[in-house]
Amino acid sequence: MRGKYRTVFILPLKTEKILTDYGWEFSSPEALSVVVKEKVLNDFGLDFQGEHAGIEKYIGEKLEVLFFYGSTRELETIMFKLYEDDVASVQAVWEGGLMNFSEIFIPV
Structure with missing residues (x-):
């Protein structure tokens, strides 16, 4: 998919968010639970597109979802x-x- 898009993140609880010259950087002492990934995949009906450099890419109707490891x-x-x-x-x-396992971050 190409074109204009809006970005939304799901992060571990208590994640530090810093806007740098390169974009958003996140730091957290915890990782996301596998429950979070499973719910996202199931609820959006995403199709796996590939993995490169620790990033899995899935697509759905009018959205892409990237899982960073x-x-x-x-x-x-x-x-x-x-x-x-x-x-x-x-x-x-x-x-x-997912509220008990993660936080949502919507940059403005």
Whole structure:
């Protein structure tokens, strides 16, 4: 998918967020639970596209989802690229069972 998109992140609880010259950087003492990934994959019906350099890419209808892994293969960040400004759909999935495991971050 190409074109304009809105970005939304799902992060571990208590993640430090820093905007740098290169974009957002995140730091957390914890990793995301596998429960978070499973819910995102199931609720959005995503198709696996590939993996490169610790990043798994999935696509769905009008969105891409990237799962970022650290050096020990722990899930660190989930990034949504929304090609229609449908932040509410991500927020609904998060509110529907992920609030205890993660936090949502919507850059402005």
